[in-house]
Amino acid sequence: MKESEENLLKRHDSNVETTGEQVIKETDTTNKNVVIDTDTTNENVVINTDTTNECVVIDTDTTNERVVIDTDTNNERVVIDTDTTNEQVVIDTDTTNDNVVIDTNTTNERVVIDTDTTNERVVVDTDTINEYVFIDTDNTNEQVVIDTDTTNERVVIDTDTTNQHVVIESDTTNERVVVDTDTTNKYVVIDTDNTNQHVVINSNTTNERVVVDTDTTNEYVVIDTDTTNERVVIDTDTTNERVVMDTDNTKERVVIDIDTIKESNAMNVIKASSEIVLKEQVDNYDITYGQIVKETDSVSVSSSVLSGKIFGKLCDDIIDGKHKVVLL
Numbered sequence: 001m002k003e004s005e006e007n008l009l010k011r012h013d014s015n016v017e018t019t020g021e022q023v024i025k026e027t028d029t030t031n032k033n034v035v036i037d038t039d040t041t042n043e044n045v046v047i048n049t050d051t052t053n054e055c056v057v058i059d060t061d062t063t064n065e066r067v068v069i070d071t072d073t074n075n076e077r078v079v080i081d082t083d084t085t086n087e088q089v090v091i092d093t094d095t096t097n098d099n100v101v102i103d104t105n106t107t108n109e110r111v112v113i114d115t116d117t118t119n120e121r122v123v124v125d126t127d128t129i130n131e132y133v134f135i136d137t138d139n140t141n142e143q144v145v146i147d148t149d150t151t152n153e154r155v156v157i158d159t160d161t162t163n164q165h166v167v168i169e170s171d172t173t174n175e176r177v178v179v180d181t182d183t184t185n186k187y188v189v190i191d192t193d194n195t196n197q198h199v200v201i202n203s204n205t206t207n208e209r210v211v212v213d214t215d216t217t218n219e220y221v222v223i224d225t226d227t228t229n230e231r232v233v234i235d236t237d238t239t240n241e242r243v244v245m246d247t248d249n250t251k252e253r254v255v256i257d258i259d260t261i262k263e264s265n266a267m268n269v270i271k272a273s274s275e276i277v278l279k280e281q282v283d284n285y286d287i288t289y290g291q292i293v294k295e296t297d298s299v300s301v302s303s304s305v306l307s308g309k310i311f312g313k314l315c316d317d318i319i320d321g322k323h324k325v326v327l328l
Helices: 005-012 312-319
Strands: 022-028 033-039 044-050 055-061 066-073 076-083 088-095 098-105 110-116 121-127 132-138 143-149 154-160 165-171 176-182 187-193 198-205 208-215 220-227 230-237 242-249 252-259 264-270 292-296 299-303
Antiparallel strands (some): 022 033, 055 066, 066 076, 076 088, 088 098, 098 110, 110 121, 121 132, 132 143, 143 154, 154 165, 165 176, 176 187, 187 198, 208 220, 220 230, 242 252, 252 264
């Protein structure tokens, strides 16, 4: 007569129990065990692999609506936890206290991604209730922050690598954008203020700076390049209808000033390091050129129009080969 299935199972594997709606398979080789446990009454599945206290656990609990996957190898662990009652998901990877956490909580409407490798961390935090996004990367106190706050209407991106930082700030209430790059106190600033209708670009490298300033209220543009007090200024003022170009290269400078109100076009100063100043108008030369360029000691000076009689001394110098003339 054939044995019952229950007796066969018991005779061949003493570790199988079917009475309590439970199946257990356990393999233990010197405290290194494998456990597969299915419990339909408690609605629970556990897979546990422990090799010298380095374990893997998969736990599905439908009553508490929770799944846990835990891998621990010498206390370096991974956890995936889904809890639908509390509406939360956590992924935690900890390798020698360097951890990653992803936390999704739909009740509080928040997501956090936190990567901490020896206290050098990344955080992504999305909180829709508080309307707030935060990304923080701190690598030995060299940090990046992206902060979006729609309530305060502000965005900040801050990159600080050993106190050399970049800041981009958008504030829609004050209607302002700032980009600030500071690398060892050498900085660039772009500031857009729509209320005051103002744009500034400022580049300062050891007090050698560039400024571009556009002010639409005062109708004013300035470009200022100052490299160790050798500067260039271009100033356009549409209210006063004036353009100024000033090039100062170690006190050897060119100024072009156009004032349409006074309907004048004046070449204020043409001066070179050789101290040759062209003031006299000499006859005997009746030639018209669109533009003349004089090069002396690497200083180039141009005027928009030189017509009529050419200076006699200049032409003598040209004939002698002292100066170079370019006809355009």
